[in-house]
């Protein structure tokens with residue numbers, strides 16, 4: 716039970732959460748957690764303006 720993609724929603728370690736939510740691209744519709752990788756939240760919703768920061 717230690718593969719690559721843990722759900723940030725279930726993580727309680729602050730340092731791990733900070734690492735996973737750095738440069739966040741998605742938020743969790745259920746609990747509001749932010750993550751860079753959609754695989755790390757239980758119900759990922761991409762930020763509507765994510766594409767606007769292109770360049």
Ligand SMILES: [Zn+2]
Pocket residue numbers: 724743744745746747748756757758
């Ligand atoms: Zn969640």
